[in-house]
């Protein structure tokens with residue numbers, strides 16, 4: 001985030017409000033976001049960030065798993081996060097999704113939503129979807145039913161367990177089936193899908209909620225080369241419409257999908273840049289890629 005972009009955002013805000021923006025910190029800062037003009041439920045990305053972590057710390061029994069972690073992600077960006085085992089990648093996702101509370105630091109969704117004030121389910125409802133490494137689809141249900149069930153956060157289902165899809169929801173389901181390459185498998189039992197197809201189905205279940213930010217933990221682990229390639233194409237097709245944070249160890253997959261790569265080590269950012277840049281970084285070679 002450059003000061004220029006922040007200034008431009010502040011100027012747009014002033015214009016929208018017809019008043020002079022006050023209370024901006026020197027750098028624009030998070031506090032600049034409070035009170036910004038935006039519709040309820042909308043994530044304010046005026047400052048060019050959909051996710052913003054600043055100086056986040058988490059210790060487990062005195063061990064600093066996250067140690068001064070700061071990073072931000074732009075709307076529509078596909079960010080890859082790599083790093084050695086134990087670097088803190090999963091813990092970072094746990095913090096963003098409200099599963100783990102940091103001891104210190106700031107975690108914002110857009111400029112105005114302080115994620116540390118929300119519980120896990122509320123964060124999901126705000127538009128942050130998370131895919132864990134192991135697929136967790138309902139094996140006894142069809143692909144279609146799994147996607148249908150993904151709408152089940154809807155009150156109609158919670159209260160009655162019976163609901164019928166609206167025309168709009170049916171369209172959405174069809175779109176998602178197409179996106180995840182399972183249109184021809186809609187009637188198949190999820191339990192009969194390949195590992196890769198189960199992963200895509202689970203991503204489809206997240207997409208049914210139309211998340212603004214998707215966090216994906218080792219999405220291609222255990223996939224065949226062909227499935228990995230298809231997953232790369234899937235992620236590239238999601239980029240722009242959604243923001244994605246992908247944690248992966250598979251470097252050829254990262255090469256196919258990445259623009260900007262963040263390298264985590266010992267709970268903070270060691271390096272950031274294109275894959276070529278971070279691969280050429282001596283510190284990254286030392287701790288992760290090897291010589």
Ligand SMILES: Nc1ncnc2c1ncn2[C@@H]1O[C@H](COP(=O)(O)OP(=O)(O)OP(=O)(O)O)[C@@H](O)[C@H]1O
Pocket residue numbers: 060061063065083084085086087088089090091092
């Ligand atoms: N609940 C916990 N209690 C104690 N230690 C934990 C806990 N969660 C994570 N850790 C420790 O914090 C460090 C960071 O773990 P984390 O799982 O976030 O790393 P990672 O980068 O995701 O690693 P990997 O690539 O192996 O998945 C590790 O040393 C781990 O053992």
